[in-house]
Amino acid sequence: MALAVRLLAVLTLFTIGSLAQSLLTALRQEGFTEFATFLDGSSRNFTLDSRRLIVYAPTNAGFLRSRSSNELLPRGDMAEAMCDWHMTSEGAFSGDTSHSTKRNAICSVVNGPGAEDLMTLLDDPEFVNLPLGQNASIVQKNMPKGALPVVHSGLGDVVKVTGLDIPYDHGIIRPVSGFFTLPRLLSTTLPFLGADKTLSALQRTGLIKDLDTRTGITFLAPDDRSIPSDLPDNVLAEILRRHVIVGLPVFTSDLKHGDSYKTLAGTTVTVTVQCADVFIGGARILASDAIIKNGVAHTVDKVRHHCPTRP
Numbered sequence: 001m002a003l004a005v006r007l008l009a010v011l012t013l014f015t016i017g018s019l020a021q022s023l024l025t026a027l028r029q030e031g032f033t034e035f036a037t038f039l040d041g042s043s044r045n046f047t048l049d050s051r052r053l054i055v056y057a058p059t060n061a062g063f064l065r066s067r068s069s070n071e072l073l074p075r076g077d078m079a080e081a082m083c084d085w086h087m088t089s090e091g092a093f094s095g096d097t098s099h100s101t102k103r104n105a106i107c108s109v110v111n112g113p114g115a116e117d118l119m120t121l122l123d124d125p126e127f128v129n130l131p132l133g134q135n136a137s138i139v140q141k142n143m144p145k146g147a148l149p150v151v152h153s154g155l156g157d158v159v160k161v162t163g164l165d166i167p168y169d170h171g172i173i174r175p176v177s178g179f180f181t182l183p184r185l186l187s188t189t190l191p192f193l194g195a196d197k198t199l200s201a202l203q204r205t206g207l208i209k210d211l212d213t214r215t216g217i218t219f220l221a222p223d224d225r226s227i228p229s230d231l232p233d234n235v236l237a238e239i240l241r242r243h244v245i246v247g248l249p250v251f252t253s254d255l256k257h258g259d260s261y262k263t264l265a266g267t268t269v270t271v272t273v274q275c276a277d278v279f280i281g282g283a284r285i286l287a288s289d290a291i292i293k294n295g296v297a298h299t300v301d302k303v304r305h306h307c308p309t310r311p
Helices: 002-019 023-029 033-040 060-068 076-085 186-193 196-204 208-213 233-241
Strands: 053-058 115-119 137-141 150-152 158-160 166-168 171-176 217-222 244-246 260-262 268-274 277-280 283-292 295-300
Touching (some): 033 053, 033 060, 033 076, 137 283, 196 208, 196 233
Parallel strands (some): 053 171, 217 295
Antiparallel strands (some): 115 137, 137 150, 268 277
């Protein structure tokens, strides 16, 4: 029955979509006039893009708030990157649940919010340094008690979904409360995550340049309360290497109980899910899915002192 309901919903969406208007026309008709003007002024030609898209559209109030706080820069290349950052072609229409497009929710045996990472159209090398074939991803998370989802982007920013999906002729428009923040380097992102001491430790040990430029990482950033201040630099560097998962971004939507990942130190970290809490290598995730240029960062509650030097 559940499958039949889902299929009916998808078929209904496609039927409505086939009768719907173009993206810019639909945005203007539904009151997203500022975002429509912004898209129309970019260099991207939406009429030539045949992909079915989810377009995350800031409300007029959210658009103007972002512009007034200088989150949106006027450069033409920045405008195109911002357009791509707000669009994904994955998940909602194909029903594809493969690892490369739509991944499992973090809570499997208990009730709790789920997460889904969606690969956007953003591939500008100014903001993206990921393995071949991967664009930057956003992470959408469901909220408890039927509240609308939220979306995680760069610098640990979280934007709210503010309304139901609106069909247009090549997909759906999803209203959000403001612009997503574009991905930045790990070194730029850490202060926004309450991890200034972690950044200082990475700079002191000489690791930050490698982590800013390495392709595809997940950084488990200890919060400032957990960074030790009395360790030699070589010991601190070894500890921090154990906080770097190499080769791929691991979003909360990837984390399954019992999964293990290799770290830059050559050790492994194992995922533990306990009710609503998720642990990696024994460290609890306090804040998750801050998108960075070359992957993702999660803030954790402690450093991994007592891990073996090799798995």
